[in-house]
Amino acid sequence: MIGVVVGIRKIDYDSKKTGKPVHLVELHVTSKDNRVAGIAVSVVCTSPDKAENVVVGEEYLFMYDKQGDGAARLDMILPSSALSRPVVDKK
Numbered sequence: 001m002i003g004v005v006v007g008i009r010k011i012d013y014d015s016k017k018t019g020k021p022v023h024l025v026e027l028h029v030t031s032k033d034n035r036v037a038g039i040a041v042s043v044v045c046t047s048p049d050k051a052e053n054v055v056v057g058e059e060y061l062f063m064y065d066k067q068g069d070g071a072a073r074l075d076m077i078l079p080s081s082a083l084s085r086p087v088v089d090k091k
Helices: none
Strands: 002-014 021-031 040-046 059-066 072-079
Touching: 040 072
Parallel strands: none
Antiparallel strands: 002 021, 002 059, 021 040, 059 072
């Protein structure tokens, strides 16, 4: 998914299961989606280390890794400029 980060929310709480602290980041993202009239809005939840260089107002490519249990987990966040690669001349 390619989208613009419009908000960042840091979340810290103690796990009810383990009692250990949990640190997360919610990235509020707008994107184009043919199934949505207007602009699609999503919340991407990730670890603070994956979101440390994310800047509000910038466009990013969100890459997911589908696990064996069918769940899609956020694998990496790249600046959308990573999509523009030079064309290789195939002679």
